[in-house]
Amino acid sequence: MAQISTADLYDERGEELESVALQFQNIGGVTGFSGTVRTVKCFQDNALLKSLLSTPGDGAVLVIDGGGSLQTALVGDIIAALAVDNGWAGLIVNGAIRDRVAIGTLPFGVKALGSNPAKSTKTGEGEVDVPVEIGGVQFLPGATVWCDEDGILVGF
Numbered sequence: 001m002a003q004i005s006t007a008d009l010y011d012e013r014g015e016e017l018e019s020v021a022l023q024f025q026n027i028g029g030v031t032g033f034s035g036t037v038r039t040v041k042c043f044q045d046n047a048l049l050k051s052l053l054s055t056p057g058d059g060a061v062l063v064i065d066g067g068g069s070l071q072t073a074l075v076g077d078i079i080a081a082l083a084v085d086n087g088w089a090g091l092i093v094n095g096a097i098r099d100r101v102a103i104g105t106l107p108f109g110v111k112a113l114g115s116n117p118a119k120s121t122k123t124g125e126g127e128v129d130v131p132v133e134i135g136g137v138q139f140l141p142g143a144t145v146w147c148d149e150d151g152i153l154v155g156f
Ligand SMILES: O=C([O-])CC(=O)C(=O)O
Pocket: 046, 073, 074, 075, 076, 077, 078, 079, 080, 098, 099, 119, 120
């Protein structure tokens, strides 16, 4: 069954939920997705998120706070396919991705600010499952996030 639209969910529960006004692009092959929030905070370096997406996702959505940098891609088609194989529901990337066309064929939700063919560094620097803020909205690990073409809602 299709998930409830974010607009209908907002009408039901708006006061309890936060809505992200920052405009993300819908890049994945699935646009409506939801799940428990997990987080990674990293800057132009994607080794940490790759290792996390190599572990079981159990239907969670990984919120990647790349500081809004569009200088390098944090996710490409290989990492996105890894996430699909490990049972993640989707990614919200406060930053750039690459391999946009290939990611669009995956049965997977990917929202990102944009794309850039330049790759990220691979030092592993960053933090996992810390609170992150995107567009003025806090994402706490363990919260629930709902995404579709209209936007992103987060709450409990
Ligand atoms: O390796 C990277 O930096 C990301 C990438 O291109 C991929 O996931 O395909």
